[in-house]
Amino acid sequence: MIRSLRGMNDILSEDYERFEYFIKTASEVARRYGFHYIETPLLEETALFKRSVGESSDIVGKEMYQFNDKGGNDVCLRPEGTAGVVRAFVQNKLDRKGGIHRFFYHGPMFRYERPQKGRLREFHQFGVESFGVASVYEDASLIMMISDIFKALGIGYTLQLNSLGDQNCMPQYRESLVEFLDLHVSEICNDCKRRKETNPIRVLDCKNEACQNLYKEAPKLFTSLCESCKSDFDTLLKLLDANAIAYEIDTHLVRGLDYYSKTAFEFVSTEIGAQSAIAGGGRYDRLVEFLDGKETPAIGFAIGIERLLELIVMPQKEREGYYFGAMDAEALETIIKAGQAKRSTDTVIIEYTPKSLKAHLKGADRVNARYCAVIGENELKDAKIWVKDLQESKEETLSLTQFKK
């Protein structure tokens, strides 16, 4: 038997219903916030991700589905969504056009990782990207959008917030942190030694207890923020307070992708295991420039769809549509014709095997149909059809012409 590749799953039946329900709900909320759908290719030039996500990140360093295509181009399956949207934004010269551009997207992403619960090699994200708004009001607005989406889906979460600083305060801070790490290099774990070289800020996120104790003494990013970062963060907190959005400030919250600055946030669920981040995002004011565009402030987030599928509280399913069946082979032709006509307005399931009324009712019940329509000997003789409303338990026998109405 040929199986799907490791970490790549089919989405079907009930899972797909949840999947579709999520997309529909999240898209509606995004549209209400003035965002428009954008579709970008799954395959992009590898350089796009190297320059945006950053070569120091694990995503680019070791998790990309990268290969040379037949034309010799170095390409890869997208590991995340932001880079492609920013590329499209620049390529379509929206940075030159000016103004505000707000997009949302959803689709598959690919990372060559060891799969586990909530972490697949092909997984799906829903994300939004907003270009052209420097105001921290947009940061608050995006957080409220996620809150709205989760509220609509019945999903509980904790919101964690931090500020990563900008080009004025972050480089200085990074330097002072590296100095600190150099002084204590013998005390930190091997992972942190590696992080010190690749992405020093990440050490703050280390789960090693000894490291964490040590970092209590380390310089704090939070207290090193410049004036504008500090006041923006304070404003953000005020806005969230005013809109009854609960949050925790986590000064060790770090984003894994290099392009983030200033506001960083993560929505976390305690109900889904180790891969607990269900949404994450932040500001990336420099990224458009990095990708050869005109300096444009921007912010976005992404939601991991598979991770929250099991958290979604689905609305109760109601009986819907028609089930058609014949009790004798002679009535089959008539029932198929009647069912086909009904398809112009309703969901219709036609049973092709003649069987007893009881068997048809069971069949209608199993497919969760609202109505069970059957033609037997008596009905066929009088050109009528017997219809039962399975929800109200009411039945009637109509003439076929009347039934079509």
Add this chain to the structure above:
RNA sequence: GUGAGAUUAGCUCAGCUGGUUAGAGCACUGGUUUGUGGUGCCGGGGGUCGCGGGUUCGAAUCCCGUAUCUCACCCCA
């Protein structure tokens, strides 16, 4: 990439220290005397015991390899 556990019917699992035709519940399917479901009763189909080797008179059961899943690390949504 590292460490640990699992893999038996469509699903959830039982199968003790290797011993004759591998079981249960649910699901599916048919019937339940004359045309009434979701809720009774009786029957039926369905398994190369993940895959490949090995030990043995004999392997679902022991050993080795491999694949996949799960958990933790790493990383991230």
